[in-house]
Amino acid sequence: MARMKFLCDVERCIDCNGCVIACKEGNNVPVGVNRRRVITINEGRPGERSVSISCMHCSDAPCIAVCPVKAIYQREDGIVLVNKDICIGCGYCFMACPFGAPQFPSGQVFGARGAMDKCTFCAGGPAETFSEKERKLYGQNRIAEGKPPLCAAMCSTKALLAGDADVISDIFRKRAFQRGSGAGAWGWDKAYGGK
Amino acid sequence: MNKSSIGICAVFLALSSLAAAAGAVFCQDQFLFSPGHESITVAFRQFSSLIVGDWQHYGRLFITWQPALFRQIFFWTIVSLPLVFLLHYLSIGPKSFSHQKGEVFYFGVFSRIVHWIAAVFFSLLVLTGLTMVFGKLFGGGAFVRSARYIHIISALIFAVDAPIMFLIWVKDMLPMPYDLKWFLIMGGYLSRAKRPVPAGRFNAGQKIWFWLSTLGGGFMAWTGYQMFSFDVQTEALRFAAIVHNFLGAALAGFFIIHLYMSLFAIKGSLQSMLTGYKSLEEVEILHSRYKAG
Numbered sequence: 001m002a003r004m005k006f007l008c009d010v011e012r013c014i015d016c017n018g019c020v021i022a023c024k025e026g027n028n029v030p031v032g033v034n035r036r037r038v039i040t041i042n043e044g045r046p047g048e049r050s051v052s053i054s055c056m057h058c059s060d061a062p063c064i065a066v067c068p069v070k071a072i073y074q075r076e077d078g079i080v081l082v083n084k085d086i087c088i089g090c091g092y093c094f095m096a097c098p099f100g101a102p103q104f105p106s107g108q109v110f111g112a113r114g115a116m117d118k119c120t121f122c123a124g125g126p127a128e129t130f131s132e133k134e135r136k137l138y139g140q141n142r143i144a145e146g147k148p149p150l151c152a153a154m155c156s157t158k159a160l161l162a163g164d165a166d167v168i169s170d171i172f173r174k175r176a177f178q179r180g181s182g183a184g185a186w187g188w189d190k191a192y193g194g195k
Numbered sequence: 196m197n198k199s200s201i202g203i204c205a206v207f208l209a210l211s212s213l214a215a216a217a218g219a220v221f222c223q224d225q226f227l228f229s230p231g232h233e234s235i236t237v238a239f240r241q242f243s244s245l246i247v248g249d250w251q252h253y254g255r256l257f258i259t260w261q262p263a264l265f266r267q268i269f270f271w272t273i274v275s276l277p278l279v280f281l282l283h284y285l286s287i288g289p290k291s292f293s294h295q296k297g298e299v300f301y302f303g304v305f306s307r308i309v310h311w312i313a314a315v316f317f318s319l320l321v322l323t324g325l326t327m328v329f330g331k332l333f334g335g336g337a338f339v340r341s342a343r344y345i346h347i348i349s350a351l352i353f354a355v356d357a358p359i360m361f362l363i364w365v366k367d368m369l370p371m372p373y374d375l376k377w378f379l380i381m382g383g384y385l386s387r388a389k390r391p392v393p394a395g396r397f398n399a400g401q402k403i404w405f406w407l408s409t410l411g412g413g414f415m416a417w418t419g420y421q422m423f424s425f426d427v428q429t430e431a432l433r434f435a436a437i438v439h440n441f442l443g444a445a446l447a448g449f450f451i452i453h454l455y456m457s458l459f460a461i462k463g464s465l466q467s468m469l470t471g472y473k474s475l476e477e478v479e480i481l482h483s484r485y486k487a488g
Contacts, residue, residue, distance in 0.1 A: 010238060041241040049238045053246055062254075066261040068327060069335025086335035088343050090327065091425060095433045096258045098250045104425070112344060112423070186239050190247065 002164035003078045004121055005192065007172055007185045008052045012159030015040045015050035019151035019160055026150045027122070027139025030105035035119040036151055052151070052160050054119035055080060055101035056191035063093035063102060075123070083126045084115035084137050098190055121162070122149035253433035265440040269328045272448045280455040287387060291462035292477035301473040306363045310468060312356045317408070319349040321450050324443055347423060354416045361409040367396040368406065373484060374399035383481070384460065391483035398481065404449050411442055
């Protein structure tokens, strides 16, 4: 089975934040939560580069390991999802994540955090596929529709690639070869560790 | 092309070469560090420090310990201590003291009220804390989430009550030289004989429990607040979670010890915290250095 991964080509990302908006608008994301964010270095100076970051859907994901209630699980295609009915909002996944992916809406009982929200790779959630509950809690299920995640589909420079790891790394390899630079994908060593 | 246009061209060339020369002098940095020169390795390192940060410190420690170690420590604490106490109860047995010789007024009404408020909400803290630690067994969801809410409310009440308790008893809880002797004979709990035990108003074991639950409780409140509010750096958050788990296990352990001592090991101990009176014999044996009044 194909292993789904994200790859952001920092030579192409132009910090337009289209991915962030597309994800937020298309996925019914709670107020105060951004599932994806763009980080820019050397802004306005030579050497400016940007990278778009969300949940990397790690192999051997630390969030799954630390969750005290087993609310997080990994699909066979590598997509990491959270079950919001089980999540207690303790925040351990946020502490474990190297990418700062898990997000929490506020405004529950006594200002306590609600269930964790994070990038679903636009694969919905554990609720019934295409159900109203899935749409409300987790957003679209574009993977089940055979479409790529909103962020990557929306990316104007095609910096953000999402999909079968073999296919996207092949595209990236060709690009790097053609332009003779950027032969690395930020975060891949941390998230996938050669797997 | 006429003469005048050649002249303009010459002036333009001269001016532009001057400008270029000036530019080369003043903007040397810009030419040297053009985007092409910035190595991708340097850029990736900058991304890592911005996004991943100090994860290697406590983040790594946290994901090493949280998946199993913390739960194991809690498990063995709540399983081994009751087992040890069961053996103690069956082999050595509880101590009971006669009230015939008279009674000593030991706990004033205010300290009893403060104690029982602490007792109720500390019990809730331990129970709901354990519920979260072993959240998997309950399948998560509404039950464990409610435990988390109760944990927060109980912590708020305990955080008000514990400082009062601290002020009431701190004078009698200061370490004394004879506390060492108390430890050497394990408080006399290893024998059935009723020999006077070196202890003041509170024995060395009670003193540890006192300092752990008040000062340790303060640390629990501080780390717990960070974990609740997320109002600090992620790195501090990870450290807080680690401290909260270790200290929590120690507190749960001493809570079980306190329960055994007050409910089973010393008969009438529970009544003394309800009525305020201890038997004179008990005070003479277990708190031999205590001078009433």
